[in-house]
Amino acid sequence: MFRRGSSAVCISYAELAEMRTSMGNVICFDFMSIKSNQVWGVAMARGHFILITMLFGWLFMSTASAAEFEGENQINDDLSLLFEEDELFISATQSARTLGKAPAIATVITDHQLENMGARNIFDALVTVPGFGYSYLNTISTESDIEVRGIKSRMDKVLMMIDGHRINNPFHGSFNHLFDEFPVEQIKRIEVIRGPGSALYGANAFVGVINIIMKKPGDFKGVKLKAGGGSNSRRHGNMLLGQGDADGGVVASYDRLDTDGSRQFVAADAIGGSGYTNFWRSTDTAHLIASMDKFSFSALYLDKRRGTPLSITNMIDTRTRTNNRQAYGSAQYRDRLGSVDVEARVGVDQFEWDTEWQINLPGFTTGHPLLKNRTYSGELRLQFEPLQGHHLTMGVSQEFQRQFDVRHIVNGVDVSNVFNHNKPAKRQLSAVYLQDEWEIRGDLILTAGLRFDHYSDFGNTTNPRLALVWSANDSLDIKLLYATAFRAPSFIEMYEINNPASVGNPNLRPEKMQTFEAGLVWKLTHNYQLSANLFHNRFTERIVPTTPLTINSGGATIWGGEVELKADWQEYLYGYLNYSYQKSKDNQTQLTLPNVPQHRIRVGANAGLFDDYLNFNAALRWDGKRSRAAGDTRAASPATTVVDLAVSTEKLMKGLTLSFKVHNLFNAKNYDPSPVSVANGYPRPGRTLLAEAEYKF
Incomplete structure (x- = not known):
C-alpha cells in the first residue's frame, strides 16, 4: 500500500504475493531522507523490483498532489502535452483528427x-508504444527486428x-538495419x-505504420549544438540549424554517432x-528541409x-562489417485550387548494401556481397468535399525500382560472373x-477507403478499409x-541465389492480412x-524460406488486446501505464x-523536481517469456526487464541543457531468442551511461 500525506512509501508483501523474500512483512522508505547506499542495497538485492514499485508509486503520488494543488487551472495551449498534441494526428487519413x-x-x-x-x-x-518491441536478429543485415502484435519478420511488415x-x-x-538508431533531435513528433x-499507403503497411514528422521552417529557429559520451566509448554529436518561418526557410541537421558497442x-x-x-x-546522418x-x-x-x-554462422566474430547507405531527395508542391487541396510529390531514393562477412573461423572464408537499389517515385493527391459531410481523398502514385551493381567478392576475389549472391532486377x-470520410451526423463518422496496386512482377492487389x-x-x-493489407515480396526473397539457407523465388505472391479491431x-x-x-x-500467404525455394506457405491467426492509462497535469508532470496481450x-x-x-508491460513517469529545476524521467519495460521455434526443445526464452532513468536540467544557464541517462539501470542479463547453436540466446546490452550537453543560441 502507499501511504498518502508524506513522502514515505510502504509496500506490503501480503499485497505482492509473488515477491518472495526473507525480509520483514512491510518495508517503508522516505524518499526525502533515504541514503544512496540504501537505494543501491535494495536494488541489488533480490527485491530490486521493490525499488521500481516505490519509484513509480512516488511519482504518481507526486502527480496526485500536484493535481490537488493546481485545481482546475487551465493548461497553456502551447505546451506539448500528451492530450493536447492529439489534435495534430494526420497519418490515419491524411487529414487532421484527434486520436x-x-x-x-x-x-x-x-x-x-x-x-x-x-x-x-x-x-x-x-x-513505449503498446504492442511494440524489438529484438536482435542475426541475419545478413545484423538488424534489430521490430515486433508488433505478435508478428516479427526479418522482412518488415x-x-x-x-x-x-x-x-x-x-x-x-525493411528499414530496421539502417534506421534503428535514427537520431531524434530534428523530430517534431512520431505518429x-x-x-x-x-488502403492508403500500399505495401509494407501490414501490421503498423510509423510516420516521423520532422521539424520544418517555423518549428525551429536558431542553432542548437549537442555533444556527449558514455559507456562503451560512445561519442555523439548533433547540430541543428533553423532559419525562416512557415512561409519559407530552412531546417537542417547533422548527427554523428560512434560507439564500440556493449561487449x-x-x-x-x-x-x-x-x-x-x-x-x-559508426553512423553519419544528415537531413534538410x-x-x-x-x-x-x-x-x-x-x-x-x-x-x-556474432557472425552470420553464429560464431564469435572479429571480421564482419557492414557499410550500408541510404539517401533520398523529395520535392513537394501544395496548393488550394478553388475548393480542392492539391499535393504533388516526386522523389528519388538510393540504397547501397556493402557487407563483408566472416563465414567460418577467423582467417578462413569471407563473403563480400554488394548491390544498389534506386527508386523513382511520384504521387498526386487531391482532397475536397463534393457533398456536405463528405471529405474525399483520392490519389495516384507511380514507382520504378531498379537493382543494379550486384557483385560478390570471396576472399578478395570477384566471383560475380560465376557465383553471385543476387541478380539485377x-x-x-x-x-x-x-x-471518403462521411460525417453521418455530428457524433458518427464512417471512413471507407480502397486502394488498387499493380506490380509488374507479381500482379495486382486490392485492399479496402472501413472504420466507424x-x-x-x-x-x-x-x-x-x-x-486488409499486403506485403510485397522483397528482391532478396525473389532473386537470392547460391545461398542454401535462402533461395529466391520469382513467383512469390504478396503476404496478406485481414484485421478486425474494436x-x-x-x-x-x-x-x-x-x-x-x-x-x-x-495472416495468409506467408513467405517462408525453405529448401530448395522460398515459398508462400500457410498462415497464422493472431488476436489480442491493448490497454493504456495516461495521466497528464503539467508540462513536466505526466505518466503512462500500458499492457499488451497477444495470442x-x-x-x-x-x-x-x-x-x-x-505479454508486455510498459510504465513511465516524468516529474519536474525542485520547482522544475531538474526533470526526472523513469521507464520500465517488461516482456514476457517467448516460445521457441518448432523442434527447439529448450525452455521458453526468459522474460526480460529493463529500467531506464533520465535526469536533465535547463536552468543552470540560458540556452544550456545538461542531461544524464542510465539505460538498464539494474544491469539485467537479458537475452534475445537465438537458434539452438547459441544456447543462451543473443545477449542484450547491460547497464550503459550517457551524459550530454546541449546549447541553443
Whole structure:
C-alpha cells in the first residue's frame, strides 16, 4: 500500500504475493531522507523490483498532489502535452483528427516527450508504444527486428515514412538495419498506427505504420549544438540549424554517432567457442528541409558502418562489417485550387548494401556481397468535399525500382560472373486510391477507403478499409475497424541465389492480412485518459524460406488486446501505464508463433523536481517469456526487464541543457531468442551511461 500525506512509501508483501523474500512483512522508505547506499542495497538485492514499485508509486503520488494543488487551472495551449498534441494526428487519413476520432488505433510521441525520456534514437521511443518491441536478429543485415502484435519478420511488415516519404528499401523490404538508431533531435513528433494501412499507403503497411514528422521552417529557429559520451566509448554529436518561418526557410541537421558497442560475453557459440560480441557502430546522418511558399524540398543521407554481435554462422566474430547507405531527395508542391487541396510529390531514393562477412573461423572464408537499389517515385493527391459531410481523398502514385551493381567478392576475389549472391532486377508499380470520410451526423463518422496496386512482377492487389467512429459523448469515442493489407515480396526473397539457407523465388505472391479491431478512447477526467482495444488478425500467404525455394506457405491467426492509462497535469508532470496481450497460432502446425512474448508491460513517469529545476524521467519495460521455434526443445526464452532513468536540467544557464541517462539501470542479463547453436540466446546490452550537453543560441 502507499501511504498518502508524506513522502514515505510502504509496500506490503501480503499485497505482492509473488515477491518472495526473507525480509520483514512491510518495508517503508522516505524518499526525502533515504541514503544512496540504501537505494543501491535494495536494488541489488533480490527485491530490486521493490525499488521500481516505490519509484513509480512516488511519482504518481507526486502527480496526485500536484493535481490537488493546481485545481482546475487551465493548461497553456502551447505546451506539448500528451492530450493536447492529439489534435495534430494526420497519418490515419491524411487529414487532421484527434486520436479519439482518428479511424485507427494510434499513438503520438512528441519532441517534448523524446527530450524528457532521453531517447537516444527512435527505437527508444517506439518500445513505449503498446504492442511494440524489438529484438536482435542475426541475419545478413545484423538488424534489430521490430515486433508488433505478435508478428516479427526479418522482412518488415511495418511501413516507415519520414514526412510521408517511404523509407523501406526494395532489397530487404525493411528499414530496421539502417534506421534503428535514427537520431531524434530534428523530430517534431512520431505518429504510430497499430494495424494495417495498405488502403492508403500500399505495401509494407501490414501490421503498423510509423510516420516521423520532422521539424520544418517555423518549428525551429536558431542553432542548437549537442555533444556527449558514455559507456562503451560512445561519442555523439548533433547540430541543428533553423532559419525562416512557415512561409519559407530552412531546417537542417547533422548527427554523428560512434560507439564500440556493449561487449557481452557469449559462453558458447555455434562451435562451442566463447568470447565477446563485437557490435561497434559508426553512423553519419544528415537531413534538410527547405520551403518557399507552396514548394518544399527535403533530403536525407544516412551512412552506417557496424560490426555484428556474432557472425552470420553464429560464431564469435572479429571480421564482419557492414557499410550500408541510404539517401533520398523529395520535392513537394501544395496548393488550394478553388475548393480542392492539391499535393504533388516526386522523389528519388538510393540504397547501397556493402557487407563483408566472416563465414567460418577467423582467417578462413569471407563473403563480400554488394548491390544498389534506386527508386523513382511520384504521387498526386487531391482532397475536397463534393457533398456536405463528405471529405474525399483520392490519389495516384507511380514507382520504378531498379537493382543494379550486384557483385560478390570471396576472399578478395570477384566471383560475380560465376557465383553471385543476387541478380539485377526491375519492378514497376502503379496505384490508385480513394477514401471518403462521411460525417453521418455530428457524433458518427464512417471512413471507407480502397486502394488498387499493380506490380509488374507479381500482379495486382486490392485492399479496402472501413472504420466507424462514434463519439458517445464529449469524453468517449468508440471505434469499429476493418481493413486488409499486403506485403510485397522483397528482391532478396525473389532473386537470392547460391545461398542454401535462402533461395529466391520469382513467383512469390504478396503476404496478406485481414484485421478486425474494436477500440475506445475515454477521457476519464481532464488529467486522465484510458485507451483500450481488441484485435483479430488473419495472416495468409506467408513467405517462408525453405529448401530448395522460398515459398508462400500457410498462415497464422493472431488476436489480442491493448490497454493504456495516461495521466497528464503539467508540462513536466505526466505518466503512462500500458499492457499488451497477444495470442498467435500457426494455422498448419497449430503451434504458437515463436520468439514473440504474449505479454508486455510498459510504465513511465516524468516529474519536474525542485520547482522544475531538474526533470526526472523513469521507464520500465517488461516482456514476457517467448516460445521457441518448432523442434527447439529448450525452455521458453526468459522474460526480460529493463529500467531506464533520465535526469536533465535547463536552468543552470540560458540556452544550456545538461542531461544524464542510465539505460538498464539494474544491469539485467537479458537475452534475445537465438537458434539452438547459441544456447543462451543473443545477449542484450547491460547497464550503459550517457551524459550530454546541449546549447541553443
